[in-house]
Amino acid sequence: MAQFIIVVIATVLVKLLWDVYKEQMQKKTNSRPSSKGGEVIDLSNAWIDLDDMQYSRREHLLPGRELAIYHLLLEVLPGESYVVLPRVRLADVVIVSPEARNRIEHTNRIKERSLDLLVCAAQDLKPIAAINFETEIEGKKKQLADRFTHKALEAAGLPSLDLRPGSPPSESELIAMLHKLGLQF
Template sequence: MGIGIALAALFVLIALISIFGHYHAAENVPKKDGRSIFYRRNFNFLSQAEKDFFHVLQPFAAGHQCFVFAKVRLEDIVWVAPHVRSRFAMRNRIKSRHIDFLLCRMKDVQPLLAIELDDSSHESFKANASDVIKNEILKQAGMPLLRVRASATYDPAQLSKMIGEKLMPSV
């Protein structure tokens, strides 16, 4: 009987804290037309380095009948095979990752090449480990991956050569 009362009291306490916390947090949220605003528009979809690279990549893609997509979820271009016993765990490895750029063939929007723009943040141990996992996932899926070192400028001819070497049989 004592445990039941203690659990009931704990439940009431948690409920009160939750309710108080919700109202208290809502008081500090900016409002528009009397409604709380929880989301904000991101005006910088791409970093400056990504924008610079995109502007060099775009003409190449158009000239080769390809589209360029930015920040594509890995889960949208690879999937976990149905026979995998640890399917849920394997899906967790891809669901929160993205590819910086994806080249797709115009006529059928088939993914042809994943492109990762590697800046200094990729030098950390954690980022490096994440890159290794991403490399392996794409390799297993048969998706070519091109890693490009971020730079202040890009040579379109060199970039074209690098992409061509990865896409030889596809484009």
């Protein structure tokens, strides 16, 4: 019986030492820099080599037709009252109620979306209206995403407007649309 107890204790000690050894080796492996000598950081469980960043700058924030609508908005809206911001994340404009069921799911959904243009009050950058661009080729997935964005904006009490960059409104049509959204100028 004593021999059996000694074998069990020895097995437990060997297993404990093996686990400590594996943990130390894992720490040593995770703290090593890359083979190129660059610092390595962990972003969302994916290793990134900071010496080999695969990014480049976009040539334009808004493509030509969308930029034309942006400039039209700047011409129409008085600069002392309103400011137009391009490419704003929906999560920067709309928040999820702390008491909401499935709060994390709702938060993740708004993090994935963005508004093409956001009209804000110039004085305090209070969101006034959202403007999204419709594409000529709309797939089912895009339609569902747009529908979700519209419903989220509606629930938050932020009016929205859809414009087609391929056939932009005239200045007078845009003014009428903005007045309909509640903008006063």
